[in-house]
Amino acid sequence: MSKLRIVTWNINSVRLRLPLLSALIEALGPDVLCLQETKCPDDLFPHAGLEALGFTHRAARGMKGYNGVAILSRIPFRIRGDDPDWCARGDCRHLGVDLDVPGGLELHDFYVPAGGDIPDREANPKFAHKLDFIAEATAWNAARGPATRAVMLGDLNIAPLESDVWSHKQLLDVVSHTPVEVEALTGWQKAGDWYDALRHFVPPPDKLYTWWSYRARDWEASNRGRRLDHIWVSRDLAGKLTDWRVHKPARSWLQASDHVPVMVELTL
Template identity: 50%
Template sequence: MVSVATWNINSVRLRMPLVERFLAEQAPDVLCLQEIKCQEHQFPAKAFADLGYVHQAIHGQKGYHGVATVSRLPFREFSRHDWQDNGEARHVGVELPDHDGLIVENVYIPAGGDEPDREKNPKFGQKLDFLERMTRWAEAIDRPTLLVGDFNVAPLDCDVYDHKALLKVVSHTPIEVETLGLLQGAHGWVDLGRKHIPAPERNYSWWSYRTYWQGKDRGRRLDHMWASPDLAAQSRVHTIAEHTRNWEQPSDHVPLVTEFDL
């Protein structure tokens, strides 16, 4: 059994006590973090190593974005792609040679700004272009792969608290949903969140800091774990660590964890 977790931590240095608490509680074999918001030399590598996560692949930058994958299982760094073609640190992939050569791709897809219009808001166009480049990449994948991270898109009507109200809000617009769907189809990815928690069951991973999260429950499913079809068949348990949103100074995202028979 191998367990993999993904979490947009929204500053790993600020929230390292929460990460330590989560790892002590859940003990995933592999943890993929997004928005670490630090350069590689600033990453709390020793703190992770002290917890047993001695294998680390860090792709960081100053102050923004950044991804890191840490593991108790041996891995080698496998890939780094700049799908935005602008130097931002948004992806790192690793290979676990002792576990069927599993590839774990950790990605932080751009949020896309506030206006869902490529002409008025270049960030929105960059997000769509990022997804299109990922789609070309996914077409060539030829081995069992797990793609995880903050995709910044809630694809299904039931992946947001109010479908009609959010149709013109970035993260749930029809063009984003369509573009993400092309990425999913390019490799036949299986959405593990909906394999194990079928639509239309409630399934959120993000709540804005602007609203009391639990009282109004204005959630969106922005974080995802997708697997190659053969790998998806080996997934046994998928959980959402929603309780972490109640912790002191939480991230606005919560972790997802999937266990595989590997």
């Protein structure tokens, strides 16, 4: 039996924060590292620096200044070429691969639209795009049926549970925790029969956050966090979850992202 460590992190610019990956590797030891918000066109992606860190196998889907996802791996994989172009925008928010592990493993890295500041479809096109994106992903999952030998992760930009936010009452009308978003994300999860890997280890009502705003004067003292980053596994992998980590110290790194890396370990 072999162990597989998968980490997801909204890095908020892969070129700016490339030096931080050494600390991440030392702390979490990922076999596979999935990034979001890389903000890097494919021709400028820092392949040499990532090769030096031991990630021999890499795939990136990026654009200048916005969005972008990447999968870095010590394990060979095949890029899935038939996955959808969500909302027909070509905006680099999803990358899927098939990992070459015993029995195979399908892995999807998502960066869901943030949705702007106004939680109203008519008044805010960004919020409408977020809901439309999730609706398409939900329909796609429903058409495929329950996931098997699969992991779905990334910055999903929604904190679904009351214990995923510092104040359920105060954030009910704040984008990322509104009822319509929670309903949408829950529907997506049910459509693929996905299992929430982090809540396997930290069940509600225990608080669990992966993001702390840059706006906080002292993010650690105020601790007004949200769980925006998720790792879901197919039901057949739920019993193979052996370890987890939300690496909170990363929020204090020099030039830190406002998200922290999240890890799960599976025994395959």
